[in-house]
Every structure is written in C-alpha cells, then in structure tokens.
Amino acid sequence: MDTPSLPGTVTLTRDTGGERLVLRGDWTLPFYEALQKRANELAGSLGAGVQVDIHDVHAMDTSGAFVIAELLGSSRTQALAQDEALPAARRALLKTVGDAIDTYCKGVPRKRDAGFVVMLERIGRAVASFWKQTAKLLGFIGITLQGFASTVLRPSRWRVTALVSHLEQTGLDAVPILALLSFMVGAVVAFLGSTALAAYGASVFTVDLVGFAFLREFGVLLTAILLAGRTASAFTAQIGSMKAREEIDAIRTLGLDPVELLVLPRVLALLIALPLLTFVAMIAGIVGGGVVCLATLKMSPSMFLNMFQEDMQLRQFLVGIAKAPVFAFMISVIGCMEGFKVSGSAQSVGEHTTSAVVQSIFVVILLDAVAALFYMEMGW
Amino acid sequence: MSTETVIEVRGLTNRFGTQTVHENLDLDVRRGEIIGIVGGSGTGKSVLLRTIIGLVRPVSGEVRVFGENLLSLPEEKRSLVERRFGVLFQSGALFSSLTVAENVALPMVEHAKLDRADATRLAGVKLALSGLPVDAGRKWPAQLSGGMIKRAALARALALDPEIVFLDEPTAGLDPISAAAFDSLIVTLRDALGLTVFLVTHDLDTLYSTCDRVAVLSQRRVLAVGPIDEVARTDDPWVQAYFNGPRGRAATFAARQGKD
Numbered sequence: 001m002d003t004p005s006l007p008g009t010v011t012l013t014r015d016t017g018g019e020r021l022v023l024r025g026d027w028t029l030p031f032y033e034a035l036q037k038r039a040n041e042l043a044g045s046l047g048a049g050v051q052v053d054i055h056d057v058h059a060m061d062t063s064g065a066f067v068i069a070e071l072l073g074s075s076r077t078q079a080l081a082q083d084e085a086l087p088a089a090r091r092a093l094l095k096t097v098g099d100a101i102d103t104y105c106k107g108v109p110r111k112r113d114a115g116f117v118v119m120l121e122r123i124g125r126a127v128a129s130f131w132k133q134t135a136k137l138l139g140f141i142g143i144t145l146q147g148f149a150s151t152v153l154r155p156s157r158w159r160v161t162a163l164v165s166h167l168e169q170t171g172l173d174a175v176p177i178l179a180l181l182s183f184m185v186g187a188v189v190a191f192l193g194s195t196a197l198a199a200y201g202a203s204v205f206t207v208d209l210v211g212f213a214f215l216r217e218f219g220v221l222l223t224a225i226l227l228a229g230r231t232a233s234a235f236t237a238q239i240g241s242m243k244a245r246e247e248i249d250a251i252r253t254l255g256l257d258p259v260e261l262l263v264l265p266r267v268l269a270l271l272i273a274l275p276l277l278t279f280v281a282m283i284a285g286i287v288g289g290g291v292v293c294l295a296t297l298k299m300s301p302s303m304f305l306n307m308f309q310e311d312m313q314l315r316q317f318l319v320g321i322a323k324a325p326v327f328a329f330m331i332s333v334i335g336c337m338e339g340f341k342v343s344g345s346a347q348s349v350g351e352h353t354t355s356a357v358v359q360s361i362f363v364v365i366l367l368d369a370v371a372a373l374f375y376m377e378m379g380w
Numbered sequence: 381m382s383t384e385t386v387i388e389v390r391g392l393t394n395r396f397g398t399q400t401v402h403e404n405l406d407l408d409v410r411r412g413e414i415i416g417i418v419g420g421s422g423t424g425k426s427v428l429l430r431t432i433i434g435l436v437r438p439v440s441g442e443v444r445v446f447g448e449n450l451l452s453l454p455e456e457k458r459s460l461v462e463r464r465f466g467v468l469f470q471s472g473a474l475f476s477s478l479t480v481a482e483n484v485a486l487p488m489v490e491h492a493k494l495d496r497a498d499a500t501r502l503a504g505v506k507l508a509l510s511g512l513p514v515d516a517g518r519k520w521p522a523q524l525s526g527g528m529i530k531r532a533a534l535a536r537a538l539a540l541d542p543e544i545v546f547l548d549e550p551t552a553g554l555d556p557i558s559a560a561a562f563d564s565l566i567v568t569l570r571d572a573l574g575l576t577v578f579l580v581t582h583d584l585d586t587l588y589s590t591c592d593r594v595a596v597l598s599q600r601r602v603l604a605v606g607p608i609d610e611v612a613r614t615d616d617p618w619v620q621a622y623f624n625g626p627r628g629r630a631a632t633f634a635a636r637q638g639k640d
Contacts, residue, residue, distance in 0.1 A: 029492045029541055036498065061541035062573065066505045092572040100508035345522050347476050 006058060007031045010038055010071075012045070019050040023057050027064025035064065039071040046071075052080055060090060065097040074102055133359075140337040144267060147259040162265035170231045170266075171273030175280055177230075182214070182222055182281040186288025189213050193289075194296055203297055207307045210289030215316040216375075219282035221368055224327040227274060228360035232335035235266055236356040239339025240349040248340070258340075267332040274328035278321055319380050323371055327364050334360045384411045386544060386576050387432055392441035394427055401427050403600040405441070411543075414570055414577040416587045416608075419597030420618065425580045426470070428597065429546055432578070433467055434458070445544070463491055465544040466537030470552065472529040474521035480532045481507065481517030487539040503539070510535040511565055527558035531565075538569070544576045545569075551583045563589045584623075584631035596622075 006025040013020045021042075027035060052072060057064075069077040080086075081095035151157045193206035239262055242248055251258045286308075293299045338356035342348045387409035394402040401424035409415050417425050430436040432443050434450035442449060448461050474483050484506050485499035494502065500517075507517050510531040516524070524532060530550055537545055550566070551559035563586050570577055581587060587594055587608060595605040596619055604614040612623035612632075622628055 029488070032492065032494060032502070033498060062505060062509065062538070063502055063541065066502060089571065089574050092568075096509060096568060096572040097505065100505055345476060347522075 008035050008057070008064065010035070010042065012042055012050075019047050021046070021050050021052045023052070023054045023068070025057065026059045027057055027067065028059050028061045029063045032063045032067070035067045039067050043071055050076075052076065054080065054090075055085065057090075060093060062093070062097055065093050066101070069094065069098045069101050074098060077101075136341075137334065137337060140340075141333055143259055144263055144333055144336075147257070147264050151260060151264065157260065159261065159265045162261075163269055166266050166269035167273055169234070170227065170269055171277060174227065174230060174273075174277060178223060178226055178277055178281055179284040181226065182219065182284035183288035185218060185222060186210055186214060186285030186290075187292045189218070189285075190289035190292035191296070194292070204299070204307070206289070206293055206297065207299075207304055208311050210286055210293075211308055211312045212316060214282045214285035214289070214320075215312065216320045217368070217372075218285055220278045220320050220323050220327065221364070222285075223274060223278045223281045223324070224331065224364045224368075225361055227270065227277070227328075228331050228364055229357055231270060232331050232338075232356045232360040233353045235332060235335030236338040236342075236353045237349060239336055240342035240352055241346075243340060243342045244344055244346065244349060262339075263333075263336045266336055267329060270328040270332040271325055274331075275321055275324040278324045282317070282320070315380060319375055323368065326367060330363045330367065331360045334363065385409065386411045386446055387578065388442075388444040388447075389428075389432065390442045390444075392428075392431065392443065393439045394424060394431060394436065395439045400600055402431075402438075402441075405597075405601045407595060407602050407605065409544075409576060409578060411576050412570070412574060413592040414566065414579060414590050416591035416594045417578070417580045417597060418582070418587065418594060418622065420622075423597040424600075425597055426548055429548055429578065429580050433465065433546060434462070463487075463540050464542055465546060466540065466542040467546045468530065468533045468537045468548060468550055470548045472521070472533040474524075474529060474533055474536070476521050478521075479517065480512075480519050480521060480524065480535075483521070483532065484517075484535045484539050487536070491540060503535070506535040506538050507532065509538065509569065511561065527554050527562070530554065530562060534565075538573070541573065542575070544578060546578045546580075548580045549582065550579070551581065551586050556585075559583065559586065560589070562586075566590050584628055585634060588631050588635035 008023065008025040008027040008031050010021065010023050013022065025031075054068070060068075068080075072080065077094055077098035081091045081098060083091065086094075190206050190210050193209040194203045197203045197205055197209070239248070242262075248258050248262075251261060290301075290304050293304055294301065335356050338352040338359070342352050385408045387407070389405060389407040392402050392405040392407075393400070405428070407428075417428065419425050427436060431438050432445065434443075437451055443451075446461060446464060448457070450458055450461060453461065474480065475486070478486065481500055481503045484503035485494075485496065488494045488499040488502060489496060492499075504514075504517055508514075512528060512531050512535065516528060516532065521529065521532070534545075534547075534550070537547075547566070551562050554562060566577060566579070567590050569575060577590075579586070579591065591608060593606055594608045594611045596603045596611060596614070596616075598616065598618050603616055604611045604619060608623075611619065612628075614620075623632070
C-alpha cells in the first residue's frame with residue numbers, strides 16, 4: 001500500500017511460442033479509465049490460445065479485476081483464477097469478480113426521452129390525474145359526510161379530547177400570526193385607498209374600502225389561505241406519517257374507523273376554528289385600516305366608528321363569514337385525504353404535504369371567485 | 381491475518397447529557413479480520429461505530445483509523461481517509477432519489493472521477509458482487525425488499541474498494557435464509573477483497589459463522605475480546621446469559637454442526 005503506485009499496463013507480444021499477454025503495475029480504480037481504454041483496443045485481437053501473465057501486477061482491486069475479466073472473458077478468467085502460482089487472495093478476487101460478471105449484463109442507463117410525444121403524454125397524464133383527483137376528493141367528501149351522519153346522533157362516539165386538542169392547534173395557536181397578518185394587510189389597503197381616493201377628494205371613503213374589503217373578502221380569504229398553509233399541511237403530515245408507519249392499518253385491524261378517529265375531529269375542529277378566526281381577522285384588518293386612517297387622514301376614532309356604523313350593514317359581515325365553513329370543510333378534507341394517499345416513504349409524506357397546500361389554496365380561491373359571482377348576481 | 385492494527389481506540393469516553401455510554405474504552409482492530417461487536421441494547425455498539433467513523437465526537441479519548449485521528453485532520457485529508465472505509469448503515473441509508481445503480485455509482489463519480497457510463501458499469505459489478513440480480517440496478521430503493529436493500533447498501537459501501545467495512549446490524553430484519561446468505565457473502569468478500577470488517581450485531585449465528593474475534597461491550601467498556609469460544613467462557617453474568625442462553629446454545633450447536 002505504501003509503495004508508490006505505477007499505472008497498470010498491458011502488452012501483447014506475438015512470437016513463435018504464440019501470443020502472450022503481460023500485465024504489470026497497479027490495476028486499481030485511479031487507473032480504471034486508461035486500463036479500460038487499452039483493454040477495449042486489445043479485446044478484438046486476442047487469439048484463442050493466448051497466454052496470460054499477471055504475476056507482475058502489483059495491486060489489484062475489483063475495478064482492475066473487472067477490466068481483466070472483461071478483457072479475457074469468462075472461461076479464461078476462471079482458468080486464471082485456478083492458477084496456483086498466484087496468491088490466494090488474488091485468485092479469490094478474480095473468481096468472485098468473474099462469477100459476478102457472469103450474472104451481470106450490461107447496465108443500461110435509464111432512458112431520458114424528450115420531445116413532442118413525451119410532452120403530449122405528460123399533458124395527457126396531467127389531465128387524467130386531475131380527473132382522478134377530483135373523483136377521489138368527491139369520494140372522500142362522501143366518506144366524511146357519511147362518518148358525520150353515523151356519529152352525530154351518538155354522543156358516545158364523539159372524540160371530544162381530539163377535537164379540543166385540534167381546536168387548540170388549528171385555532172388558538174393561529175390567532176397571533178393571523179391577527180398580525182390581517183392588521184398589516186388592513187393597513188396596506190387603507191394606505192392604497194387614501195392615496196387613490198385623494199385624487200377625487202374622497203379619501204374619507206377609505207373607511208368604507210377597508211370595511212367592505214375585510215368584511216366581504218379579505219377576512220375570510222386571508223384566514224383560509226393561512227390555514228391552508230398551516231393546517232392542511234399539518235393534517236397531511238400527521239396522517240401521512242401514521243400511514244407510512246402502518247398505524248392506519250393498525251387502526252383498521254383493531255376494528256376502528258380511521259375516518260371517525262382521525263378525520264372527523266380534524267374537520268370539526270376546523271369548522272369551528274375557521275369562522276372564529278375569520279372574525280378575528282376582520283377585526284384586526286379593520287383596526288389596521290383604522291390606525292392608518294387616524295394617522296394619515298387626521299380622522300378621530302369616533303368619526304371612524306360613526307362612518308363605519310353608518311355605511312356597513314350586517315349583510316356584508318354575513319356574506320363574508322358564510323364562506324368560512326365551506327372553506328374550512330374543503331381545507332380539512334383535502335388535508336386529511338392527502339394524508340391517506342401517502343405511501344411508504346418519508347419522501348411521499350413531503351410530496352403529499354405540498355400537494356395538500358396547493359390544492360386547498362386553489363380550491364379556496366376558486367370557491368371564493370364563484371361566491372363573488374353568485375353574490376353579485378343576487379345583488380347581495 | 382497480519383498483526384497490523386488499523387483501528388485503535390484508546391481511553392474513549394462518550395457521554396450524552398448525564399448518561400455515560402462509554403468510559404475509558406480501549407479496542408484494537410487488526411487488518412484483515414472480521415471483528416464482531418456485541419452487547420445488550422443501549423450499551424453503545426452503534427455509538428462506538430459512529431465514533432470510529434467520525435460522526436460522533438467523543439468527550440475524551442482518541443480514535444485512530446489507519447493511524448490518523450479523523451476529528452483532528454483537515455477536511456481534505458479526512459476525506460482521503462474516509463474513502464478507505466465503507467459503511468453499511470442499519471437501515472441501508474440508500475439515497476431514495478437515486479436508483480440503486482446510481483447510489484453505487486455516486487461515490488465513484490464524485491471521488492474517482494469516472495464518467496457516468498463507466499461508473500454505472502462498475503456499479504453493476506459491485507451489485508453482482510453483493511449478490512443482487514441484474515435488474516436490481518434500475519430499481520428505486522423503495523422498490524427493494526429488506527434483504528436487497530442491505531445488499532445494495534453493501535455494494536455502495538464497497539464502491540471505492542475500501543480497506544475497512546463497517547456493518548451496523550447487517551442481518552437485522554432479514555429472514556434466516558437471507559441472513560445466512562449475507563453472512564457467507566461477508567466472508568467471501570473479506571477473503572476476496574482483503575477487507576477488514578467491523579461488525580455490530582445481535583445475531584448469534586452471524587457471530588459464530590463469520591467473526592474471527594468478538595468484543596463484548598458491557599458496563600461502558602470492552603468487557604472481553606478474543607475468539608468467540610474464549611469470550612463465551614468469560615465469567616460475567618451478561619456474557620453467560622448471552623452465549624449460554626437458549627439462543628446462544630442453539631447457535632453454538634449449529635456452528636459445531638456446520639464445522640463437522
């Protein structure tokens with residue numbers, strides 16, 4: 001090991017005694033490429049009766065033995081491995097690598113096609129999987145509703161502890177971040193309003209802008225998006241890691257219903273938490289807008305409240321908060337469903353968590369747009 | 381077997397919080413041997429392995445691999461030493477985003493600067509050496525069975541033709557037939573490649589069928605080290621319970637039958 005290494009060499013000599021293949025130097029990984037190249041040059045020209053001399057090979061590892069075995073072919077390698085004059089370790093190495101090559105055919109690297117057909121195929125797959133996802137989601141909604149129906153009249157099967165625990169995690173723990181976020185968005189909306197409306201001398205209507213925005217849209221939308229990121233992902237990760245560790249299967253074999261045990265408490269918790277959080281977000285957003293009004297429009301607090309009370313009807317609040325339970329249901333169902341779709345590995349947990357967040361935000365915004373159209377047509 | 385020492389552990393102390401795992405532990409591993417490390421759960425077998433390969437920094441004491449203290453070497457030199465040993469982790473630790481062949485080819489591409497095609501061919505040889513079928517190279521780690529994962533991980537550990545191989549519970553979770561096949565694979569590879577094998581195991585059959593020497597970890601140190609028959613005679617309650625309990629006797633019996 002400590003002697004300086006010499007690159008491996010191979011020479012082919014022909015004389016009256018026939019062909020002789022002489023190998024020298026180190027046949028090790030650092031010289032693999034050079035040896036492989038040289039071996040390829042020689043491979044075609046070896047006669048049947050060639051004599052092989054590897055006594056002068058200094059060091060040999062599996063890569064060197066591989067080159068030799070490939071150059072000589074299976075039968076000659078096995079013959080070489082029987083050569084009593086070689087050290088036992090080297091014979092064992094040649095034999096092992098020779099045996100290994102016999103069972104090994106050339107490793108073809110994975111095909112990486114590219115082109116129009118592949119693009120079409122991917123589009124097709126994406127469309128097909130979108131339909132499958134939608135069908136699955138509808139199916140899961142059905143299962144969840146069925147679970148509701150079968151437990152709602154039997155209080156003994158309510159999972160109150162789980163429900164309270166999820167309420168704390170999804171509701172109470174989200175209050176600070178949600179309030180701060182809404183406060184800041186409220187302030188931003190007020191700034192925008194006061195600047196844009198100033199051109200018409202109507203900057204006092206900033207109050208209405210903030211009020212309408214938060215009561216009808218932003219309160220519930222901000223809450224839903226925040227919970228889609230925060231809670232849907234948590235649900236998927238929790239249920240997904242249980243699935244990966246076969247805990248879901250264990251629940252089934254114990255004669256229990258995973259939907260009742262895992263899904264219902266989560267869905268119920270979010271159904272309760274999201275409307276409450278929406279209310280918090282509305283208040284925080286309006287306060288944020290109010291602070292800006294007080295600071296930039298020199299409005300007094302009582303004037304702000306007066307205007308707010310005059311222009312806002314209860315209807316605006318109801319129209320906004322009515323969307324909250326729908327969003328809550330969709331977010332929690334998507335989060336739970338993605339958790340159940342996890343298979344085996346930790347990587348799969350990550351993939352489905354991402355998918356849960358993307359899907360729930362998508363669904364929330366889609367439903368919000370549909371609701372806005374509906375409200376407009378109804379003149380609410 | 382030469383008497384050259386490739387791993388030298390002196391006065392090793394490992395402590396996690398208030399729990400002392402090793403105290404003043406000494407151990408020598410000689411070139412070309414298969415040394416089995418046994419001990420009850422929580423006696424720090426895996427911690428010892430991780431300390432030797434430099435993943436755990438000991439509280440005190442010194443570990444020398446090939447005469448070098450890994451933790452005090454500069455990054456580049458350390459990497460050179462690390463290439464001279466391979467590690468088979470308990471659960472395989474195959475990279476899940478790469479195919480099996482890519483897993484094995486990775487160290488060869490990164491360290492030996494082979495191009496991808498050459499590395500893949502060589503990876504095929506290593507996989508075959510480890511006893512995997514031809515098509516296994518194209519599979520993903522998630523598609524392999526437990527035994528195949530261990531073999532693939534062994535192939536990766538052997539990728540750079542290391543001088544020492546560390547095996548952490550290589551036969552845990554395998555059926556007896558796969559475990560026996562893995563045992564004989566370890567001996568075959570040791571003989572063919574001149575490996576030194578550091579084997580952490582619970583499996584008495586593996587100990588009897590592969591190890592030249594056995595070291596028993598107990599009471600935070602190496603309680604006994606030597607050929608298995610000698611160690612089994614050590615006058616210590618744990619050693620007696622381990623080697624002369626029902627499973628121990630069965631393994632001894634099986635080993636004797638095998639030799640006759």
